[in-house]
Amino acid sequence: xxxxxxxxDLARKLDWDFSYVEEREVFPEExxxxxxxxxxxxxxxxxxxxxxxxxxxxxxxxxxxxxHAVRDAVGKVEDFQKHDPSWINGLKxxxxxxxxxxxxxVVGNLRAARFGRDSxxxxxxxLGALDELRHAQIPLLIMHELVRWDPQFDWTHKFFHTNxxxxxxxxHLVDELLITSDPMEFAVGTNFVFETGxxxxxxxxLSTMAHAAGDRMFEKMVKSIxxxxxxxxxxxxxxxxxxxxxxxxxxQYLVDKWFWRNWxxxxxITGFSMDYLTPLKHRTQSFKEFMQExxxxxxxRSLEEMGLALPWYWQQFLDAIDTYHHMVYASAxxxxxxxxxxxxxxxxxxxTWLQEKYAKTWPLFDPIWEQITNRWRKSGPGVEWYTxxxxxxxxxxxxxxxxxxxxxxxxxxxxITRGARKYVFCxxxxxxxxxxxxxxxxxxxxxxxxxxxxxxxxxxxxxxRYFDLTPSIWGKDVAGGRYPWMQLSKG
Amino acid sequence: xxxxxxxxxxELWQGDMIGCEIEGTKVLLVRIDETIYAYEDRCAHLGVAIxxxxxxxxxxxxxxxxxxxxxxTGQGINPRSVCLRPFDVKIVDGxxxxxxxxxxxxxxxxxxx
Numbered sequence: 001x002x003x004x005x006x007x008x009d010l011a012r013k014l015d016w017d018f019s020y021v022e023e024r025e026v027f028p029e030e031x032x033x034x035x036x037x038x039x040x041x042x043x044x045x046x047x048x049x050x051x052x053x054x055x056x057x058x059x060x061x062x063x064x065x066x067x068h069a070v071r072d073a074v075g076k077v078e079d080f081q082k083h084d085p086s087w088i089n090g091l092k093x094x095x096x097x098x099x100x101x102x103x104x105x106v107v108g109n110l111r112a113a114r115f116g117r118d119s120x121x122x123x124x125x126x127l128g129a130l131d132e133l134r135h136a137q138i139p140l141l142i143m144h145e146l147v148r149w150d151p152q153f154d155w156t157h158k159f160f161h162t163n164x165x166x167x168x169x170x171x172h173l174v175d176e177l178l179i180t181s182d183p184m185e186f187a188v189g190t191n192f193v194f195e196t197g198x199x200x201x202x203x204x205x206l207s208t209m210a211h212a213a214g215d216r217m218f219e220k221m222v223k224s225i226x227x228x229x230x231x232x233x234x235x236x237x238x239x240x241x242x243x244x245x246x247x248x249x250x251x252q253y254l255v256d257k258w259f260w261r262n263w264x265x266x267x268x269i270t271g272f273s274m275d276y277l278t279p280l281k282h283r284t285q286s287f288k289e290f291m292q293e294x295x296x297x298x299x300x301r302s303l304e305e306m307g308l309a310l311p312w313y314w315q316q317f318l319d320a321i322d323t324y325h326h327m328v329y330a331s332a333x334x335x336x337x338x339x340x341x342x343x344x345x346x347x348x349x350x351x352t353w354l355q356e357k358y359a360k361t362w363p364l365f366d367p368i369w370e371q372i373t374n375r376w377r378k379s380g381p382g383v384e385w386y387t388x389x390x391x392x393x394x395x396x397x398x399x400x401x402x403x404x405x406x407x408x409x410x411x412x413x414x415x416i417t418r419g420a421r422k423y424v425f426c427x428x429x430x431x432x433x434x435x436x437x438x439x440x441x442x443x444x445x446x447x448x449x450x451x452x453x454x455x456x457x458x459x460x461x462x463x464x465r466y467f468d469l470t471p472s473i474w475g476k477d478v479a480g481g482r483y484p485w486m487q488l489s490k491g
Numbered sequence: 492x493x494x495x496x497x498x499x500x501x502e503l504w505q506g507d508m509i510g511c512e513i514e515g516t517k518v519l520l521v522r523i524d525e526t527i528y529a530y531e532d533r534c535a536h537l538g539v540a541i542x543x544x545x546x547x548x549x550x551x552x553x554x555x556x557x558x559x560x561x562x563x564t565g566q567g568i569n570p571r572s573v574c575l576r577p578f579d580v581k582i583v584d585g586x587x588x589x590x591x592x593x594x595x596x597x598x599x600x601x602x603x604x
Contacts, residue, residue, distance in 0.1 A: 048570035048571070048572050048573075049556075049558070049569055049570045050569055050570070051569075059557070200537060203555075204537070204539065204555060223554070223555075226555055226556065227554075227555065227556055227557055229556065230536065230555070230556030230557070230558070231556070231557075294537075298537070
């Protein structure tokens with residue numbers, strides 16, 4: 001019998017010459033991606049980490065058994081009830097934004113499994129689709145148990161089906177990145193930038209914090225998911241190399257576009273968790289430090305190796321690491337009822353830690369928290385609305401998130417007029433992405449546009465209903481303002 | 492840099508591995524039968540400690556993404572294009588000594604693929 005290494009290459013490369021159809025009919029450019037290249041050009045496509053289907057099934061089965069074993073041991077409601085409430089709310093944020101986004105990635109992978117231009121690529125993408133199916137199911141399974149304890153966990157499944165503003169932003173990203181992109185753009189945006197560039201932040205950085213917080217279930221979940229990532233993420237590199245060889249301008253454009261869009265997503269999801277929702281004693285590094293260790297160095301090295309330039313907005317991005325997630329968190333805290341999870345108020349110890357980690361920029365944010373804290377002191381515990389905004393805010397017409405570019409002193413919002421409509425953007429890169437493909441984005445209605453057109457209500461309380469939120473679900477302060485340090489300071 | 496004493500041989504059992512840090516360099520010690528091998532404790536992929544993974548027979552598997560290596564040579568099995576950074580080992584008076592060259596830690600060894 002042949003050894004694995006002797007037959008695997010033969011089994012990976014199963015392309016044949018078409019005799020009664022044109023190659024362009026089998027792989028139309030519209031759905032296979034640009035630049036369109038002949039099969040001959042793709043022949044040397046290679047994924048360094050090899051997997052046969054038999055090995056895949058065997059390995060995945062072991063991984064599944066292992067997740068189930070941990071769930072049996074520490075995945076019950078009472079296990080989660082032991083954790084700090086802040087941590088639990090970080091879980092709600094992750095579970096909701098993760099589960100169905102992973103399901104959307106099934107679609108992207110399946111498109112590549114049919115329209116990817118090399119058979120080894122298509123096979124790797126097919127296994128990727130099976131991976132993503134699993135990544136959707138694991139959080140749904142684990143969090144389902146928790147719904148009877150805390151109905152906010154219901155949003156693990158519900159989130160992407162709502163008109164909540166974060167879901168609108170999430171769909172705007174996920175629909176383009178995972179559901180509608182062609183396999184070449186998917187390979188750059190998802191496999192290369194998202195999975196190779198960013199997910200280590202989540203799956204290695206955050207799982208380290210989960211370990212420190214004693215949440216073995218979350219740690220196991222993200223680690224198990226991560227073991228699949230490198231296998232299908234490796235599609236990105238060889239596809240990007242081909243685009244660079246034949247259309248370097250497009251390669252640079254796709255990298256620049258998707259790095260920025262993915263950055264904003266991770267800044268909110270992971271930035272909130274690492275710097276605000278993980279209890280201080282369990283924080284191993286700041287979001288910024290994780291970004292530097294797991295994203296910046298490696299991403300810069302990858303770009304250099306491939307002969308690509310750093311994105312044109314690199315300095316702006318470096319500045320944003322110090323500010324952006326702090327801006328969004330402060331903004332979202334004061335509009336917490338518009339979300340499905342609860343927010344922690346950073347106390348004196350947290351603020352000292354944030355000052356150490358963000359020495360240059362934290363002095364801009366500290367007064368905001370001082371003011372919020374003073375309002376809590378004035379109102380007393382339980383009076384959520386005294387530290388809450390009352391009028392709807394403005395959103396970016398590209399990323400659909402609140403206008404939180406720049407700093408508290410100088411917002412980086414930009415406005416353009418196109419036809420009869422004005423468009424506002426949180427930052428230059430968001431504006432640049434929109435203006436690069438305006439026909440793709442111009443008809444999308446952000447929250448404000450929906451209000452102005454009568455589709456959504458303008459009154460905040462009615463808007464909460466439009467966001468699918470009810471009093472038992474909508475976000476509150478995690479302690480209802482009852483912080484031991486707040487009482488102490490009072491005296 | 493000269494050989495440095497890490498631990499007694501008897502404390503590293505056959506078929507076992509251990510990770511330790513010597514002056515800022517993460518070191519992985521592996522014992523297969525009577526032979527001890529030392530590598531930098533960093534997967535060539537993303538630098539995750541190999542000692543947190545698995546040693547089965549003579550195959551080391553990283554816990555993060557399942558990159559696998561031949562424990563006797565450090566050569567990548569899957570993918571084949573990578574390798575672990577080996578350190579020289581000797582046994583003196585029942586102790587494991589490892590020669591850690593003064594290369595900057597964190598050097599990656601992924602070959603161009």
